[in-house]
Amino acid sequence: MEKEAKRSKIIFNVSNTKYEIIKHVGSNVFGWILSNSPTDSNWDLFWTDNSVIPDRLSRMKPHQKINxxxxxxGIARKNCMANNLNKMRNIFPHDYNFYPKSWVLPSDxxxxxAELQQSSKTYxxxxxxxxxxxxxxxxxRLEDxxxxEHCIAQRYLQKPFLIDGLKFDLRIYVLLSACDPLRIFIHEEGLARFATEEYQNPSRGNxxxxxxxxxxxAVNKHNPKFVQNEDPEHCDIxxxxxxxxxxxxLEEEGYDVTTLWDRICDIIIKTICTIQPSLxxxxxxxxxxDVSNGMCFExxxxDIILDHKLRPYLLEVNHSPSFTTDSQLDFKIKERIISEALNIMNIKVKNRREYEMISKTLSSNRIINKKSRQESLEEKxxxxxxxxxxxxxHSDKHCGGYIKIFPGENDDYYQQFLEAARELWSDVTAVKQKRQTETARSSTPTAIRPISV
Known part of the structure; x- marks a missing residue:
């Protein structure tokens, strides 16, 4: 009976997540069977709070999905994101000026x-x-x-946009549903996190x-002045x-929110373009x-901050954003973010049978001679x-609060960034291959010549 139930329902492996909201969505929103066994390979969806290595993906079955x-x-680690964005800024200085000037230490x-010695700015x-x-x-100053070791330094945004005298940033939720071809969605809802002390320009004393x-x-909740929002119907306190x-x-106060939103979307697309070739x-x-282009999603x-002129700047990208739900506001927003992403990913029991049939078809078409092999590639x-x-x-009908921003109206404009990223990736792989070849040669023992007498 248990086996029959598993055959007729999605099996959601939650053994590697600490977030209760993930389990709640799987069990209570979708009615899926939860698996808490880390060794169980019989699942349709696996949710992990950790990164995924290629070997893990290679062992997945065609119908399985992982988050x-x-x-x-390439963008989730601060040093890697800084390196990738710096490279693109060198090529497109006016298009990639949406993040603070950054140095990766200790290499920079x-x-x-030299910057610290010549400037009076804050970092x-x-x-x-x-x-x-x-x-x-x-x-x-340098003595500060x-x-x-293993850190990045950035110019500090000294004139942030303030609300109620407080500095804040925006947590924007983005769904990457496919990488080749690229599919990017932005959610209409998110969070604004506020500092808990009134902002003053940085000085030696503060x-x-x-x-x-x-x-x-995680920092400001420890301030006694922190006010938790316990009423999800009043989200502005x-x-x-x-x-x-x-x-x-912002719109009520006369600011151009439409342009702000467009700029945020632009930042997201350009940032993801930097790593599309490696993904x-x-x-x-x-x-x-795989023909689905849908075994992974993210x-x-x-994290976006606004300056005093309402220009958005990228602070960082989180590949495992916190899904802790300390308040009803948290719960309401994050339940939507997760459940609507899973709706887009179209996780259904029939996918097992469909992908198994496709896999069998591809396997039967693998013939040794070149002509048949070419036909198989074309069929794939x-x-x-x-x-x-x-x-x-499917995503157009089930996007909920997600809005597709790539592909979109400005695809031709973004193609130049994808092409540049591919060239940079090719250069990186060429250097790696050269190093591997040199290492292999140096580790190969040389023949011992006989000593002449």
Whole structure:
């Protein structure tokens, strides 16, 4: 009886997530069977709070889906994102000017020291792999630099846009439903996280005032002044508010929210363009026979801050944004973000049978001679194109609060960034291959010549 139930329902493996909201959505919203066994391979959907390596994807069955793409570290790690965005800024200085000038330490240490000695600006230093505000501090002079190991330094935005005298940032939720071809959605709802002390321009006397300078919820919730929003029907109070309530307030005060939203969407697309080639490489090399382009998906948390002129700047990208639900507001928003993403991914029991049939068809067409092999490649391309059209039709009908931003009206404009990213990726892989070849040669023992007598 239990086996029959599993055959007729989605099996959702939640053994590697700490978030109760994930389990709630699977069980209570969709009615799926939850599996808590880390060794169980008989699942349709696997949710993990950790990154996914290519080997894990390569071992997945055609009908299975997982909530991360291998290679997302390219924007999820602060140092990697800074490197990738810096490279694109060198090529497109006016198009990639949406993030603070950044230095990756220790490799850029000398350049950053020179910057500190010549400038009176303030800089923020962040550990390259930390989260929730851990290890972050501000510097104005060289002697303020506590460490230069494995961190990034950025120019601090000294004139942020303020609401009620407080600095804040926006957590924008983005769904990447496919990587080749690319499919990007932005959700209409999100969060605004506020600092808990009134903002003052950074000075020698307040550099350590983290409740003033940082907007991280994990930091500010420890301030006795922190006000939790316990009423999801009134999303415009407290130190964590809904994204929509902030946008409504800005619009009521006469600001151009439409242009702001368009700029945020532009930032998201351009950022993901920087890693599309690597995502595609890892995906295709791990699942060369997959035609669905839908075995992986990712809910990303883009952190955006606004300057005093309402221009958005990218602070960081979270590949595992927190789904902790400390308040009813949290619960209401995050339940939507997760459930509507899963609706787009079209996770159904019949997918098992469909993908198994496709897999069998592809296997039967693998013939040794070149002509048949070419026919198989053409057939696979046709199946991929049809799967993409099918996925697009489904997402258009089931997007909920998600809005597709790529592909869209400005595809031709973004193609130049995708092409540049492919060239950069090709250069990186060429260097890696050269190093591997040199390493292999150096490790090969040379023949011992006989000694002449």
């Amino acid at each position: 991360h793409f291998p290679g997302m570290f 240490l000398n350049e950053f020291k 923020i230093v962040k550990p390259e792999a930390s989260s929730q505000g851990r290890g972050i501090y501000l510097v104005k 630099l506590r460490t230069h 550099l350590d005032e983290m409740f003033m300078h940082l907007t991280n919820y 407290g130190h964590k508010r809904s994204l929509s309530s902030v946008l409504i307030r 595609s490489h890892f995906y295709r090399s791990s699942q060369p026979d 809910i990303l948390g883009f 391309k046709g199946l991929r194109d049809e799967a993409t059209r099918k996925n697009d039709r």
